[in-house]
Amino acid sequence: MENIPEEIVQIFLRKGLDPDKALSVLKTDMSREETYCDATTLFCEEGIACLFTTVSLQKKEGAFLFSSRKPERKIQEWDWVYLPMEEVLDVKLEEQVSVFRVIVETKNGPVLLFYATAHCLKEASEFCETVKRFLESGEKPKEKKKQRPSCPRCHTPYADPEKKICRKCSDRGSLIKKLLPFFRRYSGYILLVLLTVLLGGVLDLIAPILSQQFFFDQVLSETSPYYGKVLAIVLCVAGANFLVALNSMFTGFVGARVSAYVTYDLKKTIFSSFERLSYSFFSSRHTGKLLTQINADATTLYWFFCDGVPYFLSNIVQIVGILVIMFTIHPMLTVVIFLPMPVLFVGYALVLRHFKKLQAESYSKRSKFNSILSDVLGGMRIVKAFSREETEVERFHSASTAFGETRLKVAVRNNTILPFMHLLVQLSTYLVWGVGGYFVIQNGVSPGSGISYGTLALFVSYLSMLYQPLNFFADFFGNMADSLNALQRLFEIYETEPEVKEAESPVSLPEVRGEVEFSHVDFSYAPGKKTIQDVSFHVPAGKTLGIVGHTGAGKSTLANLLTRLYDPASGKILIDGVDIREISLADLHKNIAIVSQETYLFRGTILDNIRYSAPDITREEAIAAAMAAGAHDFIVGFPDGYDTMVGMDKKLLSGGEKQRISIARAILKNPKILILDEATAAMDTKTERRIQEALARITRNRTTITIAHRLSTLRDADSLIVVEDGRVVEAGTHEELLKQKGVYHTLYQLQMEAMKTIGIEE
Amino acid sequence: MDQSFENAVTVFYLNPENCRFYMTEQKILMCSIPTLSFDARVFLAKAFPFEKNEEYLSVLNEEKQEVGMIRDLAVFPEETAELVRSELEKRYFAPKIKKIVKVNERFGFSYWEVETDFGRLSFTVKDIQRSLIRVSEERLFVVDTDGCRYEIENVNELDRKSYSKIQLYL
Numbered sequence: 001m002e003n004i005p006e007e008i009v010q011i012f013l014r015k016g017l018d019p020d021k022a023l024s025v026l027k028t029d030m031s032r033e034e035t036y037c038d039a040t041t042l043f044c045e046e047g048i049a050c051l052f053t054t055v056s057l058q059k060k061e062g063a064f065l066f067s068s069r070k071p072e073r074k075i076q077e078w079d080w081v082y083l084p085m086e087e088v089l090d091v092k093l094e095e096q097v098s099v100f101r102v103i104v105e106t107k108n109g110p111v112l113l114f115y116a117t118a119h120c121l122k123e124a125s126e127f128c129e130t131v132k133r134f135l136e137s138g139e140k141p142k143e144k145k146k147q148r149p150s151c152p153r154c155h156t157p158y159a160d161p162e163k164k165i166c167r168k169c170s171d172r173g174s175l176i177k178k179l180l181p182f183f184r185r186y187s188g189y190i191l192l193v194l195l196t197v198l199l200g201g202v203l204d205l206i207a208p209i210l211s212q213q214f215f216f217d218q219v220l221s222e223t224s225p226y227y228g229k230v231l232a233i234v235l236c237v238a239g240a241n242f243l244v245a246l247n248s249m250f251t252g253f254v255g256a257r258v259s260a261y262v263t264y265d266l267k268k269t270i271f272s273s274f275e276r277l278s279y280s281f282f283s284s285r286h287t288g289k290l291l292t293q294i295n296a297d298a299t300t301l302y303w304f305f306c307d308g309v310p311y312f313l314s315n316i317v318q319i320v321g322i323l324v325i326m327f328t329i330h331p332m333l334t335v336v337i338f339l340p341m342p343v344l345f346v347g348y349a350l351v352l353r354h355f356k357k358l359q360a361e362s363y364s365k366r367s368k369f370n371s372i373l374s375d376v377l378g379g380m381r382i383v384k385a386f387s388r389e390e391t392e393v394e395r396f397h398s399a400s401t402a403f404g405e406t407r408l409k410v411a412v413r414n415n416t417i418l419p420f421m422h423l424l425v426q427l428s429t430y431l432v433w434g435v436g437g438y439f440v441i442q443n444g445v446s447p448g449s450g451i452s453y454g455t456l457a458l459f460v461s462y463l464s465m466l467y468q469p470l471n472f473f474a475d476f477f478g479n480m481a482d483s484l485n486a487l488q489r490l491f492e493i494y495e496t497e498p499e500v501k502e503a504e505s506p507v508s509l510p511e512v513r514g515e516v517e518f519s520h521v522d523f524s525y526a527p528g529k530k531t532i533q534d535v536s537f538h539v540p541a542g543k544t545l546g547i548v549g550h551t552g553a554g555k556s557t558l559a560n561l562l563t564r565l566y567d568p569a570s571g572k573i574l575i576d577g578v579d580i581r582e583i584s585l586a587d588l589h590k591n592i593a594i595v596s597q598e599t600y601l602f603r604g605t606i607l608d609n610i611r612y613s614a615p616d617i618t619r620e621e622a623i624a625a626a627m628a629a630g631a632h633d634f635i636v637g638f639p640d641g642y643d644t645m646v647g648m649d650k651k652l653l654s655g656g657e658k659q660r661i662s663i664a665r666a667i668l669k670n671p672k673i674l675i676l677d678e679a680t681a682a683m684d685t686k687t688e689r690r691i692q693e694a695l696a697r698i699t700r701n702r703t704t705i706t707i708a709h710r711l712s713t714l715r716d717a718d719s720l721i722v723v724e725d726g727r728v729v730e731a732g733t734h735e736e737l738l739k740q741k742g743v744y745h746t747l748y749q750l751q752m753e754a755m756k757t758i759g760i761e762e
Numbered sequence: 763m764d765q766s767f768e769n770a771v772t773v774f775y776l777n778p779e780n781c782r783f784y785m786t787e788q789k790i791l792m793c794s795i796p797t798l799s800f801d802a803r804v805f806l807a808k809a810f811p812f813e814k815n816e817e818y819l820s821v822l823n824e825e826k827q828e829v830g831m832i833r834d835l836a837v838f839p840e841e842t843a844e845l846v847r848s849e850l851e852k853r854y855f856a857p858k859i860k861k862i863v864k865v866n867e868r869f870g871f872s873y874w875e876v877e878t879d880f881g882r883l884s885f886t887v888k889d890i891q892r893s894l895i896r897v898s899e900e901r902l903f904v905v906d907t908d909g910c911r912y913e914i915e916n917v918n919e920l921d922r923k924s925y926s927k928i929q930l931y932l
Contacts, residue, residue: 097855097911110786364931
């Protein structure tokens with residue numbers, strides 16, 4: 001039950017309605033005039049009442065010393081509609097563009113109950129269903145209405161109810177926690193990369209001591225015991241550099257292996273998450289975007305695991321190491337390098353922000369440019385057919401110019417701002433040279449009071465080494481944000497619950513007889529719009545059912561429901577008397593094959609495509625299936641016969657040819673239940689006849705559900721149902737339906753006349 | 763099938779002479795067309811919602827089939843035009859964004875807080891690039907996760923701060 005504020009409960013009670021006894025309660029957000037306000041609708045056995053209220057904040061009166069000065073929330077009644085149940089005939093939810101309204105049909109005509117924004121659509125649609133069921137059969141809701149899913153911690157409704165990510169509670173920390181299993185998975189690799197990087201860092205730290213301080217102050221100093229041992233020191237330095245090179249080779253080698261493995265593994269993880277999800281997940285998303293997601297996100301995530309985290313740690317170690325060494329060499333000079341830091345940081349922040357904006361602008365222009373390009377290339381046939389080349393060139397030109405201009409802007413700024421930034425970065429070095437130079441001179445005047453030239457050179461070397469990790473951190477946070485977003489998307493897929501789930505202890509039905517029954521099935525793709533309404537039919541095992549109806553009547557949805565691409569909202573679908581939700585998905589799909597109006601051939605040979613449903617069959621069986629589907633003749637006509645590559649060049653096969661290959665594919669699966677969803681729609685009448693004959697042989701003793709709008713396809717069906725607006729309006733055999741002179745009869749007459757017009761007599 | 767073909771070739775245009783719009787006490791828009799013996803509830807839809815606000819308006823019956831079309835609302839008397847206009851406003855409801863207070867992006871969603879002609883509103887948008895309907899260089903609609911639309915009549919008329927918050931997506 002929705003939580004109703006006490007003041008609203010009191011108003012309802014004063015009007016003689018008890019919200020606690022209501023069959024359903026709905027909270028919406030608009031008035032009858034379509035202005036924002038709170039609306040509470042009660043559906044009780046005696047009637048439907050809608051109360052519109054406003055909230056005002058009122059200052060508390062009286063002494064304020066010991067009382068809270070927070071203004072009081074006051075709920076006020078603003079409008080009220082009440083419709084007694086004996087007058088109510090029906091409720092309708094009418095969708096507008098971004099709002100909807102609920103209309104109650106009464107004995108005195110329609111009454112507008114309220115408007116509401118689409119935020120309340122799902123709840124309102126459930127509310128209307130409850131009222132409708134009560135009106136039709138007196139059925140009362142068994143359980144009280146569920147609220148919109150919200151975060152259990154802070155009770156904020158989720159932005160997307162399916163994803164259950166709370167914007168307030170889902171912080172980056174909890175994301176990192178989710179990441180731990182991934183870290184464990186790649187811990188060996190991360191450790192290996194970290195070790196090689198750290199080793200490289202340590203060698204980098206040692207090298208300047210030998211090449212700078214030791215060389216200048218010991219080897220070149222007459223008082224030192226190492227004086228003149230130039231060859232030895234050169235060999236030492238070369239040796240150290242050789243070790244650095246060796247280590248970087250090893251780092252590269254490990255990095256390449258890790259990169260290949262981790263990227264592969266991440267793509268596999270994302271892809272297998274896709275495989276787990278229901279069909280509805282894909283039908284509501286853009287394929288191109290999912291494709292980018294697998295590729296781009298895997299690369300971004302690779303960066304995170306292999307280039308981000310290990311280098312982050314090693315750079316921190318390096319910064320600390322360098323600072324400690326510098327501090328040991330000369331604490332005062334170390335303090336000097338921090339003096340220009342504030343200017344540097346502010347400068348960096350400003351430049352970064354500016355470039356981020358420019359990059360985003362360029363990215364957006366590039367996307368636009370790419371989409372125009374793919375649009376034109378994809379539709380080249382149409383462009384040529386309508387002689388629109390010039391317009392398209394113009395469109396291309398303007399997008400290309402816009403993209404070019406932003407690229408130019410980025411390049412110009414790059415070349416003007418970056419040298420200046422470099423100058424800013426060098427500020428510390430100039431200061432060190434200045435202050436350090438003074439100390440060196442002082443040392444020359446009175447030895448021991450300043451620093452040696454070698455020490456200064458060493459200090460400057462370390463200072464230059466400090467810039468590299470600082471640069472890394474400048475980029476790190478931007479990349480880190482991208483990675484976290486990619487990770488979030490990964491978890492989004494990873495954690496999405498498939499809508500169609502296998503039962504916890506599924507019934508195993510390896511061999512079904514093929515009896516199919518739909519019992520009071522309701523289904524909708526979107527809230528408020530029922531695609532299938534109370535559909536019931538029965539097909540005995542081995543018999544054929546024909547489903548007839550206009551385009552968009554819901555015929556294919558019935559096939560989608562039987563194959564469990566979706567589950568019904570209410571009602572049951574039974575195979576051999578068992579609810580298909582109880583049957584294991586593997587058994588269900590083994591026993592049902594579908595040939596649909598959308599044919600899809602995978603990349604590979606024709607033989608591979610025919611064998612897709614049963615990889616172990618012999619060539620003889622494949623040929624037999626192709627013959628049965630009427631595909632053999634055209635296949636052997638191709639120069640490469642059954643080895644012809646398909647799936648890449650779509651032009652090679654016509655729609656009818658592709659369809660026949662997919663029929664062959666379905667036949668080979670040898671299913672007990674065969675669904676032909678407009679399977680012969682793309683073929684000419686002659687080919688259709690031939691396939692019909694073949695199908696008649698194949699479908700014998702197999703439960704077959706044939707969906708078609710061409711009635712000639714269905715004449716031999718054992719029984720027929722006519723579907724209109726998601727409902728079964730007629731049922732019977734061909735002859736029975738013709739006698740009824742209803743929808744089927746009209747359709748049949750129309751099609752017969754059309755056939756006669758084009759010269760085809762029955 | 764045949765009927766819709768006929769409709770496509772001969773559009774029945776409604777004018778003050780052949781029809782009458784009225785509102786019931788229960789705020790339901792009705793239309794009577796004597797020549798068609800039609801007097802029932804009607805629904806309105808703009809054929810070109812982005813370009814023509816008061817022209818080419820489709821008048822549909824309860825089965826959502828067109829009974830006629832208003833070529834130009836201006837030919838109707840002001841009282842009727844106002845009735846039709848208010849019904850259209852209800853169908854194409856979209857608060858007009860005057861100021862953008864906040865746009866926070868987080869985990870693929872962006873959380874907007876805006877000042878509109880209906881007061882301050884906050885909403886969530888998924889994938890901004892795909893959720894903006896660019897009607898023209900200046901005018902655009904933002905569509906939130908539930909499909910609610912918010913209009914920016916002229917992006918160039920937004921104050922500098924508001925503009926900078928959405929500049930990246932334009």
